[in-house]
């Protein structure tokens with residue numbers, strides 16, 4: 362059903378999504394508003410594919426074939442007109458998305474499916490102006506999309522279940538792990554879970570209970586070590602639900618319940634400590650530091666991906 366995939370928006374997410382489909386054997390068209398953005402995306406994809414060659418996950422011939430399957434264009438009509446699936450990955454600004462959807466409705470093939478990589482907009486809001494006759498779905502990839510397997514699928518109440526299944530099959534065919542939400546909810550699944558945990562992490566650092574580094578270690582060496590293979594609900598079953606009842610009853614009353622961003626984040630943002638992009642957040646960074654840390658992160662993700670592929 363899906364042969365050509367167009368990705369609209371070639372930024373952080375779009376370039377990773379395009380790479381995943383190209384490596385998976387699909388023809389990919391990448392569109393952005395300026396050639397310089399496409400050039401940057403092309404460079405990023407090339408570097409990320411080289412990482413796979415370096416780790417032995419891809420041969421040089423496969424890398425070249427994947428690159429050969431991606432076409433870059435600033436012409437939306439061309440990108441939309443040839444695709445069986447159009448994945449929108451432009452900034453999280455509703456008017457930008459709606460304006461793009463108006464154009465896509467004009468240019469796309471009648472049977473083509475449109476999906477959005479939105480992280481926050483409900484599907485009902487996205488389709489409030491252009492419904493695409495039900496051929497619209499949310500496919501929420503995780504950053505870095507070329508390495509993280511999860512893709513959350515959000516459908517509307519009346520979305521054809523065959524369409525959901527065919528998008529799911531497509532994602533499985535490129536080695537992704539799709540999950541389908543049974544109903545719409547703000548933040549979907551993974552970001553709700555992540556935000557709940559991060560609220561408490563920032564609260565612990567803010568209260569002076571532990572340094573950021575030790576809070577991070579408490580996750581990466583503890584619960585996070587298990588979570589790559591055993592999720593939280595199964596862990597509760599393994600531990601015993603009577604035990605977990607006591608854990609909740611004893612700890613839940615003390616957990617942070619702030620409704621907006623944690624105080625510590627507000628304080629850092631107000632002093633322009635935004636993380637790697639300004640050289641300081643909870644940690645301090647130099648330019649080289651960041652590049653080295655990202656490379657190390659990507660190598661760990663590759664290794665973990667390999668272990669998961671073998672064991673699942």
Ligand SMILES: NC(=O)c1ccc[n+]([C@@H]2O[C@H](COP(=O)([O-])OP(=O)(O)OC[C@H]3O[C@@H](n4cnc5c(N)ncnc54)[C@H](O)[C@@H]3O)[C@@H](O)[C@H]2O)c1
Nearest residue numbers: 370371372373374375393394450451452453478479480504
């Ligand atoms: N960054 C993340 O971690 C992340 C994770 C999951 C989902 N998302 C979601 O993915 C989407 C894209 O986020 P991003 O981080 O890749 O943004 P980004 O700013 O890195 O990239 C967006 C790209 O879209 C291009 N663009 C803007 N308007 C366009 C148009 N009309 N036509 C074609 N291209 C256009 C921009 O030039 C830019 O290159 C957003 O909806 C975001 O919420 C982001």
